[in-house]
Amino acid sequence: MAPPHVALFPCSGMGSLTPFLRLAATLAARGCAVAVITLHPTVSAAESDYISSFFSLHPHIKRVEFQPQLSLEKSKFLNIDPFLMQVEAISNSLHLLDPILAALSPPLSAIISDFQVARSMCRFASNNSISAYVLATTSAIFFSILVLLPKINNGGIFQEIGHLQLPGLGPVPFSSIAPQLLDSNHFMSAILDSNIPCLSEVKGILFNSFSELESETIEALNSGRVIPDLAPVLALGPLNSFEEEKAPYNLLPWLDEQAPESVLYVSFGSRMALPMNQILELRDGLEKSGCKFLWVLKTNKVDKDDKEDVQTILGESFLERTKKQGVVIKGWVKQDQILAHPAIGGFLSHCGWNSVTEAARLGVPILAWPLNGDQKLNAEVVEKAGIGLWADWGWRGEVLVAGDDIAKKISELMTAAKVRVKANEVKAKVRLVRSESGGDLDVLLGSLIDQLKPQEK
Ligand code: UDP
Numbered sequence: 247m248a249p250p251h252v253a254l255f256p257c258s259g260m261g262s263l264t265p266f267l268r269l270a271a272t273l274a275a276r277g278c279a280v281a282v283i284t285l286h287p288t289v290s291a292a293e294s295d296y297i298s299s300f301f302s303l304h305p306h307i308k309r310v311e312f313q314p315q316l317s318l319e320k321s322k323f324l325n326i327d328p329f330l331m332q333v334e335a336i337s338n339s340l341h342l343l344d345p346i347l348a349a350l351s352p353p354l355s356a357i358i359s360d361f362q363v364a365r366s367m368c369r370f371a372s373n374n375s376i377s378a379y380v381l382a383t384t385s386a387i388f389f390s391i392l393v394l395l396p397k398i399n400n401g402g403i404f405q406e407i408g409h410l411q412l413p414g415l416g417p418v419p420f421s422s423i424a425p426q427l428l429d430s431n432h433f434m435s436a437i438l439d440s441n442i443p444c445l446s447e448v449k450g451i452l453f454n455s456f457s458e459l460e461s462e463t464i465e466a467l468n469s470g471r472v473i474p475d476l477a478p479v480l481a482l483g484p485l486n487s488f489e490e491e492k493a494p495y496n497l498l499p500w501l502d503e504q505a506p507e508s509v510l511y512v513s514f515g516s517r518m519a520l521p522m523n524q525i526l527e528l529r530d531g532l533e534k535s536g537c538k539f540l541w542v543l544k545t546n547k548v549d550k551d552d553k554e555d556v557q558t559i560l561g562e563s564f565l566e567r568t569k570k571q572g573v574v575i576k577g578w579v580k581q582d583q584i585l586a587h588p589a590i591g592g593f594l595s596h597c598g599w600n601s602v603t604e605a606a607r608l609g610v611p612i613l614a615w616p617l618n619g620d621q622k623l624n625a626e627v628v629e630k631a632g633i634g635l636w637a638d639w640g641w642r643g644e645v646l647v648a649g650d651d652i653a654k655k656i657s658e659l660m661t662a663a664k665v666r667v668k669a670n671e672v673k674a675k676v677r678l679v680r681s682e683s684g685g686d687l688d689v690l691l692g693s694l695i696d697q698l699k700p701q702e703k
Pocket of ligand 1: 261264515579599600601604
């Protein structure tokens with residue numbers, strides 16, 4: 247039988263693109279013919295650079311460009327969030343993709359898409375007798391909340407003071423669910439309402455998660471206790487980077503000079519900028535902690551707009567005082583190469599799900615400072631798994647966290663022996679599971695690839 251021909255369809259932003267490209271590389275390495283649908287233009291420069299680097303490393307993977315039609319007059323996110331504006335545009339343009347996908351040769355045997363476009367992809371799959379899958383780009387626990395949101399918002403879920411009692415999952419504090427998700431007029435509500443029903447029609451829901459982080463949630467989803475009739479859940483994580491992790495990349499000579507596990511890496515992901523007054527408190531906290539640091543500083547959601555230089559933001563005197571203690575970078579870094587560096591001993595992170603899985607895979611303890619979206623639930627996963635500490639400092643901008651408090655928490659993480667041991671255990675376990683031919687993950691990927699093959703007519 248011919249190998250599967252699989253199209254992968256990520257949505258807007260690095261948070262979605264990253265796991266999709268990693269899965270695409272994994273499937274191609276196992277003999278699948280792979281096509282990746284890429285958005286044109288991308289919102290961030292990071293996305294377009296990442297896509298270029300991916301296709302130059304994988305010339306055998308097909309690139310299918312898709313240009314969603316933006317309707318500026320109708321957009322609810324104009325001047326608010328360019329990434330959400332693009333999701334909106336994608337949702338309104340999906341009909342344009344059908345002929346593009348139908349024209350691929352050889353014909354597709356399966357499509358794996360972001361949840362936000364699942365309904366259209368299910369329809370296309372059913373019309374063309376191929377299989378549809380969803381790749382969830384968040385934690386299994388946040389995904390569970392998403393699929394339960396319509397029920398939560400119409401009072402169909404039991405609530406106690408401050409908590410929701412989720413079927414199959416137990417209590418989740420309201421304070422961990424981003425307020426905009428509990429607003430049924432939010433644009434995401436419409437996306438959820440239209441896509442949730444097809445989660446029982448797809449052949450599977452793939453997660454970049456794994457048992458050391460989320461065994462109970464994955465089990466609960468698979469048992470039908472969270473929502474009945476959910477398609478089978480497959481935990482394929484943590485997905486490997488498709489780039490070389492042993493840096494040929496000019497990784498700061500400064501980092502090479504630092505003692506093992508002595509440096510705190512600080513980054514809030516690809517689209518999260520702290521408010522300016524909070525950036526200044528973080529600056530003070532890093533200095534006061536006395537800990538070595540490598541800080542990737544962002545002041546704007548979209549990288550192309552991030553123009554102010556480090557000196558102007560943080561001040562010459564800070565940079566002068568801390569020139570031996572740390573380095574501040576403005577711009578894109580190869581995070582997985584940094585996390586793999588032996589000098590890195592901690593990660594102050596917003597807990598985007600890719601960042602969590604990268605740190606878990608590479609054994610770097612996390613200081614979780616969640617700010618938005620799925621991040622508090624992801625932070626809870628980190629804390630429960632024992633691979634980090636969670637500083638619950640409210641949603642972005644809700645409170646101004648003082649430099650002194652930040653310094654204390656940083657010291658706590660960098661000296662948390664139990665957390666470091668656990669993080670190293672998880673790293674060792676992941677290595678073992680990944681290297682085992684005939685092991686659980688190998689079998690899971692093998693059976694997925696069998697299912698991606700053309701359906702018998
Ligand atoms: N990332 C990176 N360099 C940066 C910032 C981010 O390589 O300077 C990568 C990071 O390794 C992760 C992705 O971008 O794979 C961000 O995804 P995540 O889910 O962590 O957070 P998001 O940016 O979606 O909030």
